[in-house]
Amino acid sequence: MTSLIHARGLVKRFGDFTAVDGIDVDVRRGEAFGFLGPNGAGKSSTMRMIGCVSPPTGGVLEILGMDPRRDGPAIRAKLGVCPQLDNLDIELTVRENLTTYARFFGISRKEARRRADELLEFVQLAERADSKVEPLSGGMKRRLTIARAMVNQPEMVLLDEPTTGLDPQARHLVWERLFRLKQQGVTLVLTTHYMDEAEQLCDRLVVMDGGRIVAEGSPRSLIEQYSTREVVELRFATEDQAAYADKLAGIGERLEVLPDRILLYVADGDGAADEVNRRSLSPASVLVRRSSLEDVFLHLTGRTLVD
Amino acid sequence: MVTLVMPRLLSFEGTARRSASVTERNISTLRSAYWVVMVSGFLEPVLYLFSIGVGVGALIGDITLPGGEVVGYAEFVAPAMLAASAMTGALSETTFNFFGKMKFVRLYEGILATPVRPIEIALGELAWAMVRGVIYSAAFVVIMTLMGLTTWSRAVVMLPATLLVGLAFGALGMAVSTIIRSWQDFDLIASGQFALFLFSGTFVPPTAYPEVVRWLIEATPLYRSVDLIRALSTGTTGWTQLLDVAYLLALMALGLTVAGLRMTKQLCK
Numbered sequence: 001m002t003s004l005i006h007a008r009g010l011v012k013r014f015g016d017f018t019a020v021d022g023i024d025v026d027v028r029r030g031e032a033f034g035f036l037g038p039n040g041a042g043k044s045s046t047m048r049m050i051g052c053v054s055p056p057t058g059g060v061l062e063i064l065g066m067d068p069r070r071d072g073p074a075i076r077a078k079l080g081v082c083p084q085l086d087n088l089d090i091e092l093t094v095r096e097n098l099t100t101y102a103r104f105f106g107i108s109r110k111e112a113r114r115r116a117d118e119l120l121e122f123v124q125l126a127e128r129a130d131s132k133v134e135p136l137s138g139g140m141k142r143r144l145t146i147a148r149a150m151v152n153q154p155e156m157v158l159l160d161e162p163t164t165g166l167d168p169q170a171r172h173l174v175w176e177r178l179f180r181l182k183q184q185g186v187t188l189v190l191t192t193h194y195m196d197e198a199e200q201l202c203d204r205l206v207v208m209d210g211g212r213i214v215a216e217g218s219p220r221s222l223i224e225q226y227s228t229r230e231v232v233e234l235r236f237a238t239e240d241q242a243a244y245a246d247k248l249a250g251i252g253e254r255l256e257v258l259p260d261r262i263l264l265y266v267a268d269g270d271g272a273a274d275e276v277n278r279r280s281l282s283p284a285s286v287l288v289r290r291s292s293l294e295d296v297f298l299h300l301t302g303r304t305l306v307d
Numbered sequence: 308m309v310t311l312v313m314p315r316l317l318s319f320e321g322t323a324r325r326s327a328s329v330t331e332r333n334i335s336t337l338r339s340a341y342w343v344v345m346v347s348g349f350l351e352p353v354l355y356l357f358s359i360g361v362g363v364g365a366l367i368g369d370i371t372l373p374g375g376e377v378v379g380y381a382e383f384v385a386p387a388m389l390a391a392s393a394m395t396g397a398l399s400e401t402t403f404n405f406f407g408k409m410k411f412v413r414l415y416e417g418i419l420a421t422p423v424r425p426i427e428i429a430l431g432e433l434a435w436a437m438v439r440g441v442i443y444s445a446a447f448v449v450i451m452t453l454m455g456l457t458t459w460s461r462a463v464v465m466l467p468a469t470l471l472v473g474l475a476f477g478a479l480g481m482a483v484s485t486i487i488r489s490w491q492d493f494d495l496i497a498s499g500q501f502a503l504f505l506f507s508g509t510f511v512p513p514t515a516y517p518e519v520v521r522w523l524i525e526a527t528p529l530y531r532s533v534d535l536i537r538a539l540s541t542g543t544t545g546w547t548q549l550l551d552v553a554y555l556l557a558l559m560a561l562g563l564t565v566a567g568l569r570m571t572k573q574l575c576k
Contacts, residue, residue, distance in 0.1 A: 014576070048576075053416075053420060053575050072424070073424060074422070076421055083416065083420070087412070087416045089417070096335055100331070101417070103328040104325065104329075104418055152421075
């Protein structure tokens with residue numbers, strides 16, 4: 001068995017609506033794999049099928065070499081799941097959330113307590129062990145959910161939008177913990193609509209849009225393949241940025257007009273900015289930066305990731 | 308033969324173990340506040356027994372059972388209160404609480420990410436409702452016996468019967484909870500429950516009503532429960548009680564099936 005997840009032509013329909021429209025995915029042991037795409041791209045539907053809580057409508061899906069339609073409980077026994085919306089048990093304490101969850105996997109009480117203490121240490125919540133869940137901050141709840149996903153020592157951890165709704169500091173703490181898991185060799189599968197999250201955590205990712213996969217590769221190879229080395233962001237003091245598009249013609253390889261700015265895709269950002277000045281277009285602001293996955297997404301779909 | 312039977316046994320072991328883990332989760336939530344709920348649930352049938360069974364009973368005198376036996380009014384009412392309390396105990400856990408866990412705190416979504424399956428959640432919740440129900444029933448049976456309304460040997464047989472009543476109503480409650488859409492619908496359930504409580508041969512024998520109403524009453528689950536427990540309590544069992552038992556078993560099977568299917572449909576989309 002080479003792939004932990006093996007999907008071919010995987011489809012999920014809800015009535016007339018097609019959420020996942022025939023995707024091919026292979027996830028190897030030990031890698032951090034990402035589904036990048038905007039809201040409604042079909043990422044969560046895909047994750048629910050992988051987590052064996054949503055039956056596929058069509059196509060092939062094998063998880064850990066087993067069939068989700070038939071071996072759901074056996075597969076779920078080896079998965080860790082961190083859902084998009086926290087569903088911690090608000091009637092239990094922080095520690096009980098882990099020990100009770102361990103019991104659903106048939107882990108002995110003694111072993112459950114041992115793992116709970118170890119995991120609370122890992123997600124830096126040991127001091128809150130006897131607290132209820134509700135007073136915890138969003139970041140703490142998410143870390144507790146990640147700890148809960150680890151309680152059965154899973155072969156693969158599924159994280160659906162692991163840092164959505166968290167403040168920057170809390171996000172970095174979550175990323176740091178996930179990075180540690182990755183270093184320990186845990187296979188991570190995550191969805192995100194944050195390109196920085198995908199760049200930081202994923203070895204390999206697929207870009208999803210409208211239920212389909214539009215590109216696949218490592219963050220670096222995707223940027224190399226679908227974007228230029230650098231980007232110049234220009235803002236003009238006008239309602240109509242597009243009016244400047246013609247005047248910028250010939251600078252760089254490509255140009256994207258957004259409602260509030262124009263993006264120039266170039267090999268040499270500073271050189272391009274000089275050329276803009278030479279044409280006396282006097283933009284209100286000029287920013288030269290490296291290309292990111294956001295640019296890849298924009299190029300592939302003509303839309304931005306986060307609206 | 309062994310290969311045919313073994314996988315089933317093993318899989319049953321798995322189901323039993325996973326269902327028990329759901330029951331165990333509920334036991335972990337037991338906190339001091341919960342005992343207040345428990346006490347009020349226990350007091351209700353006792354208050355009815357004293358006010359109506361004993362109080363009103365003094366004005367009514369004796370009642371003649373369908374088989375012709377004559378019993379005091381308190382003896383007539385007490386087993387009905389026991390059956391009604393088994394119903395109430397089971398329903399309070401499997402309607403309001405179950406609905407909240409499923410639709411609002413998304414508790415089951417978390418559990419379903421583990422090997423536990425929807426039907427195992429239903430079984431675990433039902434078992435939990437029974438833990439509570441049996442405590443109520445046992446306390447009430449002791450009071451009945453101490454008051455001389457039944458005998459100790461009959462009391463021992465009544466207890467498993469109340470368990471059957473609880474299982475049937477608990478399964479029914481879960482099935483209903485998977486069908487209703489909002490908290491407002493609980494008013495309807497409460498009204499239905501109260502109507503059952505008043506008219507299921509609890510305070511008045513169904514023979515006191517016109518023929519059509521009598522048939523209607525005798526078809527209700529609480530009437531079948533009252534009929535079963537009253538027969539056991541007064542020592543007047545007959546073939547009808549087999550019908551009662553079959554009715555309650557069928558109701559339990561139907562309720563569990565509907566609840567399991569609807570939970571799968573709603574939670575595993």
